[in-house]
Amino acid sequence: MLCSMTEFGTATLGPLWQVPRLRANQRWLGGVAAAIATEVGVAALPIRLAFVLLTLTGGIGLALYASAWLWFTYHLRSKGQVSTAYLPVPKALSPARRQLGLWLVVAGLLVLSRRLLTFGVGDATLWPVSLAAFGMLLAWSSGKMNWSAPYELLRAVGGLLLVAAGVVAFIALNFGASVAPKALLVATGALSLVVVVVAPWLWRAASQLSEERLKRTRADERAELAAHLHDSVLQTLSLIQQSADDRNVTVQLARRQERELREWLFGRSGAATDAPSFRAALERLGAEVEQLHGVPVEVVVVGDGPLDSRASAALGAAREALVNAARHSGAPRVDMYGEFGPERLEIFVRDTGRGFERSNVPEDRRGLSESIVGRMDRAGGSASILSAPGKGCEVALLLPRTTP
Amino acid sequence: MKRRIVLVDDHELVRAGVRSALGERVEVVGEAGDVASAISVIEATRPEVVLLDVHLPGGNGPAVIRGLTDTPARFLALSVSDAALDVIEVIRAGARGYVTKAISAEELLDAIERVAAGDAVFSPRLAGFVLDAFAQQPVAAPDPELDELTLREQEVLRLLARGYAYKEIAHRLSISVKTVESHASAVLRKLQLSNRRELSRWAAERRLI
Numbered sequence: 001m002l003c004s005m006t007e008f009g010t011a012t013l014g015p016l017w018q019v020p021r022l023r024a025n026q027r028w029l030g031g032v033a034a035a036i037a038t039e040v041g042v043a044a045l046p047i048r049l050a051f052v053l054l055t056l057t058g059g060i061g062l063a064l065y066a067s068a069w070l071w072f073t074y075h076l077r078s079k080g081q082v083s084t085a086y087l088p089v090p091k092a093l094s095p096a097r098r099q100l101g102l103w104l105v106v107a108g109l110l111v112l113s114r115r116l117l118t119f120g121v122g123d124a125t126l127w128p129v130s131l132a133a134f135g136m137l138l139a140w141s142s143g144k145m146n147w148s149a150p151y152e153l154l155r156a157v158g159g160l161l162l163v164a165a166g167v168v169a170f171i172a173l174n175f176g177a178s179v180a181p182k183a184l185l186v187a188t189g190a191l192s193l194v195v196v197v198v199a200p201w202l203w204r205a206a207s208q209l210s211e212e213r214l215k216r217t218r219a220d221e222r223a224e225l226a227a228h229l230h231d232s233v234l235q236t237l238s239l240i241q242q243s244a245d246d247r248n249v250t251v252q253l254a255r256r257q258e259r260e261l262r263e264w265l266f267g268r269s270g271a272a273t274d275a276p277s278f279r280a281a282l283e284r285l286g287a288e289v290e291q292l293h294g295v296p297v298e299v300v301v302v303g304d305g306p307l308d309s310r311a312s313a314a315l316g317a318a319r320e321a322l323v324n325a326a327r328h329s330g331a332p333r334v335d336m337y338g339e340f341g342p343e344r345l346e347i348f349v350r351d352t353g354r355g356f357e358r359s360n361v362p363e364d365r366r367g368l369s370e371s372i373v374g375r376m377d378r379a380g381g382s383a384s385i386l387s388a389p390g391k392g393c394e395v396a397l398l399l400p401r402t403t404p
Numbered sequence: 405m406k407r408r409i410v411l412v413d414d415h416e417l418v419r420a421g422v423r424s425a426l427g428e429r430v431e432v433v434g435e436a437g438d439v440a441s442a443i444s445v446i447e448a449t450r451p452e453v454v455l456l457d458v459h460l461p462g463g464n465g466p467a468v469i470r471g472l473t474d475t476p477a478r479f480l481a482l483s484v485s486d487a488a489l490d491v492i493e494v495i496r497a498g499a500r501g502y503v504t505k506a507i508s509a510e511e512l513l514d515a516i517e518r519v520a521a522g523d524a525v526f527s528p529r530l531a532g533f534v535l536d537a538f539a540q541q542p543v544a545a546p547d548p549e550l551d552e553l554t555l556r557e558q559e560v561l562r563l564l565a566r567g568y569a570y571k572e573i574a575h576r577l578s579i580s581v582k583t584v585e586s587h588a589s590a591v592l593r594k595l596q597l598s599n600r601r602e603l604s605r606w607a608a609e610r611r612l613i
Contacts (some may be wrong), residue, residue, distance in 0.1 A: 335566060
């Protein structure tokens, strides 16, 4: 989710300031340097060094860093797509040229900062303020307050200490060392008062917010459930009422709905729709053929794994076998068994129907020889068909898995 | 002689459906819709076979089997449930087999007969579940006697999963039907006695718990 500062940035500066949003382990502080580096396509180290150098030579680095951190907006790439508002920065042709350009910019800024910052605020103000700002950045950048991670804690505490040091230094340098303790005491007192007053309110607001969020999530879940049931179960129920006289249609509808609901409930193919697995593909295939030809297909799968092109070929052959069995065998049910083993992949399609003699199948019926046997041969596997008149039929598909 | 059976299912309609499908060929001596009444009905009527739904109000199928300490009844699980863990659980609790409600009346009668005779009944789906569960390599303290299937048992289960009946398996492997039955019973025993934690780990991996 985007945080509020991002929204602010988008409103004022538009997409030109967008940089990639980085994961926590990619950032050192606010992730500004790393984000710029990623965006431009160079290593992060020189950018980081440039910020440090610019800071040490007059403080502009810190100002730049802080403003970049505040004004940058992030575009999310997590879902594999870049938001439409995002305009990528044109990149120089070769990495060497990019590096060169980068160093030139750094050098220019360096010179500029020496020039600019000899006037203006003096060291007595600049350094303590820089220190405090840096500490603040450090403390805030810990993001989610995850106190169990020692690194996060260290960062937050270190940041706060730096802020305190900055404040003390500011007072000591500008008003003399003698007033520093008193001033610090007053500041601390005022601050604690604010904390005492504000903290409970903040706490309540935060818990209210999370409670509301939880409620909304629940409501969303309910709505999704209702929508799903409406699209699937209720539709089917009304269809069944309309065709209650036709037993075949009713049974078919009920079975299809049962499969769908079960798939949804047990989540077998929910996440697997992008990259279908062997199991999900076989189950879908069974459901498809059952729906098309009105013959129940019992699918049993053992083991699972990703589908590659060869496995897909085997699936194509299995489909042909299923369709043959459903259309020609006259069996009340077709069994399909798939096994995804470590060395090979096997699919069996079996019916207890009327069976046939292979030599009696006419030449022009290409289903068996081309779609099943030929397809398996081309995929580097084999197919065998076992059938006799009156004895049903079983098509066995075997595909060795080539180990890379 | 007609087998005396008890139907346990929380859906009145399902019980009526099963009863009418089985017709006059068995004697339905009792029915129950939850765990507590199932236990008392079975204790009172002492049936030969109990058709037991996997999911029941008040503790599911395994709770019924565990609640009956002394009964000659044999249990056949009957469910639409696809969740492998539930099925494995009811078998581990002592059911002699598992069939889906899509089964034909003829096949169900055959399964009842088989269970009453003390045999195991494997639907293709159960065979698949068992193969899948035992396919995982055991991590700790494997007991080959209980934790692994023999090659022959695997062969039999594969054929069951492919939709073969016992007789067809016997013919295909050139062994007797009795031998096929004893293999099936051995698999059932292993499933019930094995302490493989993998059975539950396997289910957990499939997000079934």
